[in-house]
Amino acid sequence: MIISKDLFLLGDQDYLRLPKDDKRPRKIERLDNGVANPQEPPGCMHPLPAHRPIELTFTNLTVTLDDKRQVLRNISGVVKPGQVLAVMGPSGCGKTTLLNCLSGRTKLDSGCIHLNRERLNKRCKRRICYVLQQDVFFPDLTLRQTLEYAALLRLPDSLSRSQKMQYVDHIIDVLDLNNCQDTIIGDYMKRGLSGGEKKRANIACELLTNPALMLLDEPTTGLDSHSAYKLMMSLKKYAEKEGKTIVVTVHQPSSQIFHMFDKLLLICNGQTAYFGDINKVVNFFSGIGMTIAPHYNPADFILEQVKGTEEMKQKIIAAAKRAQDDYYHQELLNLNCTCDKYLNNYRHNHNNSNDNYNCQSWPINAANGHICTAFSDSSTDSNEKCYTAITVNEDEVRTLWLDSQSHSSTSTSDEDFTWQWPTSFWTQFKVLSQRNFQEARPQMLSTLNWVQTIALGLLAGLLWFQLPRTEQSLHNIQGWMFFSTTYWMLFAHFGTLSSFPPEREVINKERQSGAYRLSAYYLAKMVGELPLTITLPAVYHLISYPMLGMHSFSTFFTLLLFLLLNTIVAQSVGFFVGAFCMDMQVSITISALYTLATQLFGGYLATNIPSWLQWMQYLSMVHYAYQNMQIVEFSDGELIKCDPVKSRYTVCDNSTSGVIPASDIVNAQGASFPLWLNTVILFGFLIVFRLLGYLVLRFIRKPK
Incomplete structure (x- = not known):
């Protein structure tokens, strides 16, 4: 506008x-x-300014899938503010595909979608909320926490925290969620919200942004009749009170729910079987010889008809096309934005054989003052730009025609607009860090993990208890180091691998809604989960290393730093593999191969590596962490004493000191680098895999 x-x-x-x-x-x-x-x-109850009401118009939508199957063909309709449009049809008829088109998530073969007089573009999508059929949440957060984080992320920074929380209270009250706001979302393993409560929670998250257009995919699926009725009644009241435009796909609603809708779009074989007022659908079917029995649910009746024989389906579709043309003539809405068809209809209706029409000589209804502002692009005859009908006076035709041309150049190009995120990068980073920490804590620091860590630390300490600093005990000391690095590598890697796929669904949903930047989420995930990632390895080290024989605090803390660095690097690799592989089985297989190869070439299990395989050592993260731990441990404190009988180190034969330098111990296990270079390489692993994970999410696994 x-x-x-x-x-x-x-x-x-x-x-x-x-x-x-x-x-x-x-x-x-x-x-x-x-x-x-x-x-x-x-003190306003609604801290967000009210959106302009939206009239949704979609015209001749046609969609073909990758397998060349045409899912939608010439689907048209219009929904006005305050109205609820029900999209019905048999399973697989294209209901969800239609919603994907209206939200801008599916590419159209042909057709056009308008919000008011503005063609659907990137800016318009920000005013649409799309409630998916699946209820995708973080299961360990409560309902209120979920809504609070959504409000902090999606409501503008111009609002204070108290105003945002006030709006959360309002949404909870509108959708009658007061009694369950402190209940966790839950999943198949943890009991939480009921099905109806999850549906309303899903809608509540989208209502926070005060959208002008709401698209809901099967919101009543899986609900009992009372929960479904209660949900639809809330939506109906919300549409009427707030002036929202709502499109809902439903499969087979009850008669009570059916009569709540204002308009119905019935789809059969990807085509329109009926579009119009909900209270006229029975008369429509009666007019083509399909009479409904008394006291019969109209929704059940019409679905039975469109599931009938192919002949019956074609009869309904043909009748719907005739009724649709009559409906558009009566309402004076042009839903077929092609210049040729409009001019041909005008010639036919007025018995005018004059061929000197052009796209700027528009048919005007003087009584109602409607004009179609469709026009052909003067620069390219094959391209057409579509606009819905607008109400004007006859004297205003030329003025509005020029305004439409000006508006088209504005609405169809995003180059002049810079999208302003609802919140700043710092706000997104801060809120997402808090949420990541709170969401991951129950899983990463679960009671089971605490018991496992403490028990393993005690077991390792007892197994390698107070080892003497001799060559005979050298292999055992190295065994503790290698076990510690490999165990926490596997723990962090596979922990991230198993936790990321469910989280990816939530992130994709939030990214599609424009809640935050991917960079803010990615940085917040690294920072927010860092305290949780290092807690258990630190506790293990605190228990087991003193039992091994700690000889200085500096060595204790240095070994701990390298153990934690190796753990964080392993987590980075797991995050990259989990983001890249959509199939969990494939990601587990790839991770198993990589981690096993890392252990084999780490320098402890195999020392006589063939020359043609020695390059594999440089790809092993354990190799560098294990080397650094040996350098630190054997360079400080009491040195390792040579075996007086038969030593494996040549330095013992020529040395009078009878001790083995740390460099000889490290060199005996293959290629070695100095401490600083091993540390740089570990940080290189960390940066490279973190960056690869971001690039995968940014360009390969971006939500469609």
Whole structure:
């Protein structure tokens, strides 16, 4: 909506148009009547400004999948603010595909989608909320925590924390979630919210941004009749009270729910079987000889008809096409935005054989004052730009035609607009770090993991208890080092591997809704989970190393740092593999091969490595951590004494001191580097795999 050449509406705020190199938004807060107001009334129940109501129009949508199967063919419809459109049809008819199209997630073969008079573009998508059929949440967070984090991320920084929490309270009250707000979400292993409560929680997360258009995919699936009715009643009241536009796909609703809807779009074989008012669908089927029995659910009846024989389906589709044309003529809405068809219809209706029509001679209904603003691109005859009908006076035709041309250049190009995230990078990073920490803590620091860590630390300490610093005990000391590095490598790697796939679904959903930057999430995940990642290895080291025979605090802390560094590197590798491999079995297989190879070439299990395989040592993260632990342990304190009978080290034969230098011990196990270089290589592993994980999420596994 263009107010002036320097002002355009963006989402829930108004911004002045800026030069491309000027990133500063100049915000003007507005009242509901559209008048600029420099101050918002304090204590408002709805801290977000009201969106402009949206009229959704979709025209001749056609979609073909990769297997060349046409899922949708020439689907059209219109939904006005305050109305609820039900999309019904048999399983596999294309209901979810239609919602994906309306949300901009599926590419169209042909057709156009408009919100008011603006063609669907990147900016428009920010005003749409899409509630998926699957309820995707972090299971260990409570309902209130989930909504609070969503509010902190998706509501603008101009609102204080108390205002955001006030809005959370309002949404909880609207959707009647007060009694379960402190219950965890839960999953198949942990009992939490019921099915109906999860559905309402899913909707609540999307309502936080005060969207103008809501798309809901099968919100009543899996609910009992009472829960489904209660949910749909909440949505109906919300649409009427707030002036929202709602599109819902339903499979087979009860009669009570069916009569709540304002409009119905019935799909059969990917085509329109009926579109119109919900209270006229029975008359439509009666008009083609399909009469409903008394006291019969209309939803059940119409689904039975569209599941009938192929002849019956074609009869319904043909009747729907005739009724659809009549409906559009009566409502004076052009849902087929092609110049040729409009002109041909106009010629036919007025018995005019004049061929000198052009796309700027539009048919005008003087009584109702409607005009179709479809036009052909003068530069490319094959390209068409589509706009829905608008109501004008006859004297205003030329003015609005020029305005439509100006508006088309604005709405179809995103180059002039810089999307402003709802919150700053720092806010996103801070909130996501807190959420990652709170969500991962129950799993990473579970009671089972604590028991396992303490028991393993005691067992390792008892097994290698107070080993003497002699050559005979050298292999046992090295055994403790190698065991510690490999165990915590596997623990961190496979722990990340198993926890990331469920989290990926939540992240994809939030990224699709534009909640935060991927870079903010990625950095917050590394920082937020870092304390949890290092806690258990530190406790293990604190228990086992003193029992081994600690001789200095500096050695204790240095060994701990290298153990933790190796653990964090292993976590990075697990995150990369988990992000890259969609199949869990494939990721486990790849991880098993890599971690086993890392152990084999670590320098402890095999020392006589063939020359043609020695390069594999340089790819083993354990190799560098294990080397550093040996250098630190054997260079400080009491040195290792040579075997007086038969030593494996030549230095013992020529030395009078009778001790083995740390360099000889390390060199005996293959290629070795100095301490600083091993540390640099470990940090290189860390940076490379973290960066690869980000690139995979950014370019390969981005949500569609």
